Amino acid sequence: MSNEKNTVPQEAEQQPEQAAMPLKLDVTARPIEPKGNLVGFASIKFNDAFVVEDFKILQSDKGIFVGMPSKPDKTSKTGYRDTAKPITAEFRKELTGAVVAAYHAEVEKLQSRAAAVTVPEKKSIPEQLAEGVKQAAKDNAARPAPAKASKAKSAAR
Template sequence: MQITDIKIRKFFDEGPMKAVVSVTFDDCLAVHDIKVIYARDRYFIVMPSRKNPDGTYRDIVHPINAEFRAKLENAVIDAYHVQRVAAEHDEAEAAENAVII
């Protein structure tokens, strides 16, 4: 299974959650609401989950083995960094080009 697209849906500046991401596999399956978290001096991902009646959370979808989890996590975090830098560049460029009246 190949990762064919990664879209950062939303960035967050405050708190440990840094982004919400959608990942497409083999151009035929999309997984939405993967979260990029920064905590304990490292980035990691949290798969989409739902809250059970007892207050615990259960993943809706998740990697079955450590090898694929590492591949997915690395790809998502790399895409987060690339797209975050691009978004910051676009914001800075827009600010430079703003016309003050």
């Protein structure tokens, strides 16, 4: 096995550059119950041909930002090393914008579902107790009074 890096043959380098195909990003965002500043995860499919998973969606004082997929690395300052990352600032901005937009769309979808579900308002415990006392008083008033035994019957015995 050779230690040489895979290189592109010179013939490919000499071919005229083809027009770059427009980049299609399909983002799947999954909001989660926040854990610290982590609020979700995302996967991105590039041109229906390549998927990168485990983008982290994070909330900070400055807003939502996207953390690149990473793995633990004891030699780095942060303890993690990015396993996939954009090379240019322009693409980083495009990628981040697509993830943030997908995250907001998912959150809106969840909020509209939650709003569509009508849950009856529960009364506070003191209100429930007061209502119970009133209902018990009504029930007691509706019952016939117990028949009192006459004194004559009890004296005859």
